[in-house]
Amino acid sequence: MTTTDVPTIAQFFEAWELFQYPAASGAVAGALLGWLGVYVVLGRMVFLSAALSQAAGLGVALAFWLQIVWGMTGSPLASPWVGATVMTVIATLLLMADRSPGGTRREAILGFAYLAGAAGTLAVGTRIAAEIHDIESLLLGSAVAVLPDDFRLLATVAAIILAIHAWGARGLVQAAFSPDAARVRGLPVAALRIVLLGSIALAISVCTRVIGALPVFALSVLPAAAATRLAPSVRWSLWLATAIGAFAGFAGYVVAFLYSLPVGASQTLVAAAITAVVFAAGIPSVLIARSRRARRAA
Amino acid sequence: MKTAREEEGVLLRANGLEVGYRGRALLPPMTFEIRAGDLWGLIGPNGSGKTTLLRTLLGLHPRVGGDMDVGAGVRLAYVPQRGDQDTAIPGRVLDVVLEGVDRGWSFLDPTATLRQRAQVQHALDIVGAGTLAHQRFRELSEGQKQRVLVAGALVSQPHLLVLDEPTSAMDHAGEHAVFDLLGILRASRRLAVLIVSHHTSLLLNHVSHLAFTDRECGASVAGRLEEVSANPCFQSYFRGLGFLHPDVTVAPPGGVG
Numbered sequence: 338m339t340t341t342d343v344p345t346i347a348q349f350f351e352a353w354e355l356f357q358y359p360a361a362s363g364a365v366a367g368a369l370l371g372w373l374g375v376y377v378v379l380g381r382m383v384f385l386s387a388a389l390s391q392a393a394g395l396g397v398a399l400a401f402w403l404q405i406v407w408g409m410t411g412s413p414l415a416s417p418w419v420g421a422t423v424m425t426v427i428a429t430l431l432l433m434a435d436r437s438p439g440g441t442r443r444e445a446i447l448g449f450a451y452l453a454g455a456a457g458t459l460a461v462g463t464r465i466a467a468e469i470h471d472i473e474s475l476l477l478g479s480a481v482a483v484l485p486d487d488f489r490l491l492a493t494v495a496a497i498i499l500a501i502h503a504w505g506a507r508g509l510v511q512a513a514f515s516p517d518a519a520r521v522r523g524l525p526v527a528a529l530r531i532v533l534l535g536s537i538a539l540a541i542s543v544c545t546r547v548i549g550a551l552p553v554f555a556l557s558v559l560p561a562a563a564a565t566r567l568a569p570s571v572r573w574s575l576w577l578a579t580a581i582g583a584f585a586g587f588a589g590y591v592v593a594f595l596y597s598l599p600v601g602a603s604q605t606l607v608a609a610a611i612t613a614v615v616f617a618a619g620i621p622s623v624l625i626a627r628s629r630r631a632r633r634a635a
Numbered sequence: 636m637k638t639a640r641e642e643e644g645v646l647l648r649a650n651g652l653e654v655g656y657r658g659r660a661l662l663p664p665m666t667f668e669i670r671a672g673d674l675w676g677l678i679g680p681n682g683s684g685k686t687t688l689l690r691t692l693l694g695l696h697p698r699v700g701g702d703m704d705v706g707a708g709v710r711l712a713y714v715p716q717r718g719d720q721d722t723a724i725p726g727r728v729l730d731v732v733l734e735g736v737d738r739g740w741s742f743l744d745p746t747a748t749l750r751q752r753a754q755v756q757h758a759l760d761i762v763g764a765g766t767l768a769h770q771r772f773r774e775l776s777e778g779q780k781q782r783v784l785v786a787g788a789l790v791s792q793p794h795l796l797v798l799d800e801p802t803s804a805m806d807h808a809g810e811h812a813v814f815d816l817l818g819i820l821r822a823s824r825r826l827a828v829l830i831v832s833h834h835t836s837l838l839l840n841h842v843s844h845l846a847f848t849d850r851e852c853g854a855s856v857a858g859r860l861e862e863v864s865a866n867p868c869f870q871s872y873f874r875g876l877g878f879l880h881p882d883v884t885v886a887p888p889g890g891v892g
Contacts, residue, residue, distance in 0.1 A: 510739065
């Protein structure tokens with residue numbers, strides 16, 4: 338391949354009218370998932386976003402199946418949005434119903450939701466061969482499938498969730514990471530946890546439908562992993578993860594255009610590259626701190 | 636304005652309180668009052684129901700029977716075990732203490748933490764950690780971490796401070812420093828303190844009141860130190876720890892009462 342075969346960034350922006358909705362969707366979804374990902378990563382619930390995005394994927398596949406097999410085309414009940422939301426809510430309710438001591442059953446429930454979602458999506462996919470491209474787009478992320486209405490819905494949901502989270506951040510952070518002390522001081526921890534889990538479920542269901550399961554998983558884990566490594570506090574981590582997520586979502590789309598890659602994979606790789614750089618850059622300071630501790634101990 | 640309960644000095648009252656799980660009491664009923672300025676210790680063997688009692692008193696676990704009443708307007712603050720603090724969570728000392736500012740729905744007020752910066756610094760100064768404000772919490776020594784957590788509890792100006800194993804990861808000097816600090820706070824602010832600790836000998840030299848639980852012996856007693864130390868189960872437990880007689884070590888060096 339010669340260099341003239343590779344499109345340029347200038348060409349990308351020349352065709353902005355064509356790419357504006359999917360590229361902006363990547364940025365908005367990245368920002369939203371970056372913020373929420375801080376709770377996912379620090380709460381050691383990394384598998385949560387994978388499980389919920391697979392459940393959302395199954396919901397979308399079931400919606401297509403209802404449309405094709407049951408002739409429900411055009412029915413709002415068989416809309417992919419409704420399918421994704423219903424399945425995500427079911428998975429979330431399963432998680433919230435866990436009363437095991439220390440949440441010991443949570444991992445098993447997450448595993449169940451992930452596996453049932455992934456296998457169910459593939460199984461339903463064989464019954465709706467005509468829609469198999471949509472299913473693949475859903476799992477890997479789609480280059481051009483984002484419609485203006487999809488983007489508007491995503492942007493509205495992101496604006497509402499981020500506004501609520503920015504306003505109630507102090508309470509949400511305490512409910513997530515020091516719930517007992519917060520309860521003793523009278524904070525409404527149960528309500529805050531419902532808001533937290535509910536907003537994660539809603540964000541994942543909407544983002545999965547728009548950008549696909551793989552980038553949703555990646556953008557809800559990797560930007561937060563990098564941000565919590567860099568930032569001095571949880572609040573700074575939230576803002577930094579939002580910025581990294583928005584950048585990875587957008588830049589991933591541009592890289593996909595330049596190198597003819599699947600968009601979801603490209604967004605994932607950009608986020609992974611940022612995280613790898615941040616972790617690699619932190620290695621010297623970890624070594625210095627270790628040697629200081631060793632000297633102090635000696 | 637002070638409430639009638641505050642005037643009376645009673646912050647928390649347990650009357651025939653039974654703690655346990657699924658309707659089954661773990662321990663015999665307990666009756667006691669925690670008053671302003673009291674320094675309570677909660678001790679007992681492992682698995683004796685200490686944690687269940689503590690969580691019930693804090694309102695984190697439902698009681699099985701009896702009554703428990705925290706006075707209207709009485710503010711509680713809780714410092715969990717250090718092991719419950721996740722060091723992977725990034726935070727400066729300032730951030731850790733600022734968390735303690737919020738009560739109820741005050742977290743919805745975006746200006747609250749800005750207005751209370753001075754209060755945060757004051758709390759850090761009280762515990763002797765004023766110079767640590769901008770350091771990362773995870774990089775502090777165990778003793779410094781405990782001081783910062785106490786500052787985080789103090790910043791909400793509680794009437795009753797509850798600490799779970801505050802000295803578990805400390806050396807001897809660190810332990811003494813924490814108990815000395817709590818003694819000063821108790822004397823200067825009439826702060827009531829309830830401490831759960833396995834370090835019985837040190838605890839008994841500082842507390843004015845004691846709650847002792849032992850499921851196997853069927854004991855749950857609470858009251859002034861000399862009253863509890865007369866309990867046969869307590870004496871048996873105490874001897875098991877290698878002490879000759881409770882009264883020998885219990886006698887505090889003054890300031891208790």
